[in-house]
Amino acid sequence: MTNNSETSPETDYNEILEKLDALLRKHQGKPPSASNEADNNATSSGLTLGMPEETSLTAVDNIPTLTETVFLTPAMLSPQSDITSLLRQILDSALKDAGADLDAGARNALVHALECRLFGL
Known part of the structure; x- marks a missing residue:
């Protein structure tokens, strides 16, 4: 039972990171990179639809977008x-x-x- 409670926060944290990454990709108007596809197969497939429309909107408004991505593994998190x-x-x-x-x-x-x-x- 302790193993489930120890892995559950990590699983929840990874799920949150995947959702944040998906939101960033959605607002950047870029499809996921090859390295992200291996990690986020489940989330990336549903978010690639409708990307060309968002790309044209972000290109017109001249607002800078974040292009760097940081991935944290559970081992890198603070105890x-x-x-x-x-x-x-x-x-x-x-x-x-x-x-x-x-x-x-x-x-x-x-x-x-x-x-x-x-x-x-």
Whole structure:
């Protein structure tokens, strides 16, 4: 059961990355590159329809488009402990800015709740 919970966030993250990549390709008006096709067969097939119309629209408005693509593998992502420490730092800064104070137990509970809401951990 722990294996499912460990792979589920990675699977969700990969799905989000694929959707973002598909949106970028859609707004760039470019078909997916050969390296992207191997990774995103399921998402790229449905998004290549209607691309010529979008290409003409983006060419007319002279708005620069992002042409670089960054791919992150789950191994490159920060481990959960880094996320926890980052959330603690954010929470501590927010509490300091608000002039509020929480005991250690309440802060830990709030950090855990934020992790659950943001990342489903």
